[in-house]
Amino acid sequence: MPSQAQIGVVLVSPRNPLNIGAAARAMANFGFDRLTVVAPYEPHWREARSAVGADELLQNAHRTESLAEAVAACTLVIGTGSLTHRKPEQPVVPLPALAPLVAAELARGGRVALVFGPEKHGLTRDDLSWCQLLLEIPTDPRQPSMNLGQAVAVCLYELAARAFPPPAAVPAATPSAPAKGPAASASLDRLAGVIEETMAAAGYSPRSMQQANRHDLRLLLRRLAPAAQDTRRILGLFRRILWRLNQIQKGK
Amino acid sequence: MPSQAQIGVVLVSPRNPLNIGAAARAMANFGFDRLTVVAPYEPHWREARSAVGADELLQNAHRTESLAEAVAACTLVIGTGSLTHRKPEQPVVPLPALAPLVAAELARGGRVALVFGPEKHGLTRDDLSWCQLLLEIPTDPRQPSMNLGQAVAVCLYELAARAFPPPAAVPAATPSAPAKGPAASASLDRLAGVIEETMAAAGYSPRSMQQANRHDLRLLLRRLAPAAQDTRRILGLFRRILWRLNQIQKGK
Numbered sequence: 001m002p003s004q005a006q007i008g009v010v011l012v013s014p015r016n017p018l019n020i021g022a023a024a025r026a027m028a029n030f031g032f033d034r035l036t037v038v039a040p041y042e043p044h045w046r047e048a049r050s051a052v053g054a055d056e057l058l059q060n061a062h063r064t065e066s067l068a069e070a071v072a073a074c075t076l077v078i079g080t081g082s083l084t085h086r087k088p089e090q091p092v093v094p095l096p097a098l099a100p101l102v103a104a105e106l107a108r109g110g111r112v113a114l115v116f117g118p119e120k121h122g123l124t125r126d127d128l129s130w131c132q133l134l135l136e137i138p139t140d141p142r143q144p145s146m147n148l149g150q151a152v153a154v155c156l157y158e159l160a161a162r163a164f165p166p167p168a169a170v171p172a173a174t175p176s177a178p179a180k181g182p183a184a185s186a187s188l189d190r191l192a193g194v195i196e197e198t199m200a201a202a203g204y205s206p207r208s209m210q211q212a213n214r215h216d217l218r219l220l221l222r223r224l225a226p227a228a229q230d231t232r233r234i235l236g237l238f239r240r241i242l243w244r245l246n247q248i249q250k251g252k
Numbered sequence: 253m254p255s256q257a258q259i260g261v262v263l264v265s266p267r268n269p270l271n272i273g274a275a276a277r278a279m280a281n282f283g284f285d286r287l288t289v290v291a292p293y294e295p296h297w298r299e300a301r302s303a304v305g306a307d308e309l310l311q312n313a314h315r316t317e318s319l320a321e322a323v324a325a326c327t328l329v330i331g332t333g334s335l336t337h338r339k340p341e342q343p344v345v346p347l348p349a350l351a352p353l354v355a356a357e358l359a360r361g362g363r364v365a366l367v368f369g370p371e372k373h374g375l376t377r378d379d380l381s382w383c384q385l386l387l388e389i390p391t392d393p394r395q396p397s398m399n400l401g402q403a404v405a406v407c408l409y410e411l412a413a414r415a416f417p418p419p420a421a422v423p424a425a426t427p428s429a430p431a432k433g434p435a436a437s438a439s440l441d442r443l444a445g446v447i448e449e450t451m452a453a454a455g456y457s458p459r460s461m462q463q464a465n466r467h468d469l470r471l472l473l474r475r476l477a478p479a480a481q482d483t484r485r486i487l488g489l490f491r492r493i494l495w496r497l498n499q500i501q502k503g504k
């Protein structure tokens with residue numbers, strides 16, 4: 001059974017303690033817990049680990065001196081970064097296409113590392129030589145460079161959502177009514193009847209228009225497709241209005 | 253042709269200037285540029301806008317006093333947040349399933365708002381009553397709460413990557429509704445106002461229920477999601493009813 005423990009995040013020489021914390025938080029959000037930090041700037045590393053809210057994940061993070069060491073146990077090493085300034089030597093995979101590759105690697109018992117470079121200049125050519133694949137997050141050419149914590153979040157979201165298909169089927173997203181099933185045609189007709197009476201009582205339209213209005217109203221209610229419960233609610237409102245219109249009409 | 257300019261990001265009362273900046277950066281990374289900030293804490297808003305690197309996007313951001321105003325022109329308003337503490341009143345869509353819904357809305361010429369709440373407690377029940385859908389980022393139950401800047405990045409990545417299919421693949425727009433595009437949030441609010449007056453004139457509910465009814469009515473109209481033309485038609489009907497109720501009331 002593929003597990004998120006087979007995927008690790010590697011940060012190479014991160015400079016900003018806030019970014020280290022943000023990467024760790026994104027990992028926790030998406031259920032990953034293997035963090036390795038390569039050759040961090042020592043004061044910032046200490047600061048990140050002692051920050052309020054720095055959690056277990058950061059306390060348990062590995063620290064290595066080299067990227068080679070950090071990815072030693074991994075079977076698929078994926079480097080991230082913008083490719084604007086270099087000609088890649090490895091295959092480049094856009095993030096939306098990554099999940100099947102990772103899923104296949106997990107299925108055969110592999111271990112995957114996602115490697116992120118330093119904030120300023122990203123992974124060096126030498127760093128990349130440990131990577132089988134280059135991962136590209138598709139960004140706007142006018143502003144291609146992402147914040148480290150945000151880049152980690154986006155990559156892990158994608159993998160968590162799409163490299164680990166849930167055992168059962170994904171629940172069909174209900175775009176429409178939350179309210180207990182659709183209304184039956186007959187209840188729509190009942191509602192249409194009361195609305196029509198209300199229109200008449202309010203003098204909404206001349207009698208000659210009645211046929212056309214009835215037709216339009218029927219179509220309108222079907223376009224709206226209210227759920228059963230909402231249909232009852234709207235019916236209640238129009239009944240009250242109608243009753244009031246009639247009551248006043250009778251001079252009470 | 254669907255465009256990213258049809259999608260806006262709305263931040264409701266963000267507290268942390270760094271988060272405002274991070275949200276703006278993620279927007280620029282993924283090619284979005286319509287940012288609205290609702291009732292920001294003034295000093296932090298000023299700080300965010302004057303930060304080094306705060307770009308055009310932040311300078312051009314809109315600022316409104318209310319969420320209603322921020323989403324007035326939108327036809328699909330999507331609230332984000334964790335649902336751990338409440339029972340949602342709207343349909344919930346997991347982020348990986350969102351793109352087709354947004355793509356359909358863009359194809360029929362709609363305008364979409366993604367609404368993010370304040371860092372601490374997220375969107376209130378009242379905020380959510382302006383939303384047709386709730387968006388849930390699937391996170392680990394042990395650490396469900398995301399950093400604001402990271403949440404924005406993840407949502408925009410998903411939409412940029414999957415709601416804008418290449419020109420050829422765009423699905424033919426809406427085989428169903430005849431009625432010329434969706435109603436904007438502000439027209440729904442206008443309709444709700446007239447219905448509320450009608451309810452009062454018909455003695456539909458006691459004054460003490462007014463708040464609750466207003467909330468329910470707002471949600472009901474968003475569930476029904478009437479097209480622009482239908483919204484005008486329903487408005488016309490209620491205006492007539494209201495006029496009639498008032499006229500009779502005055503003893504004419």
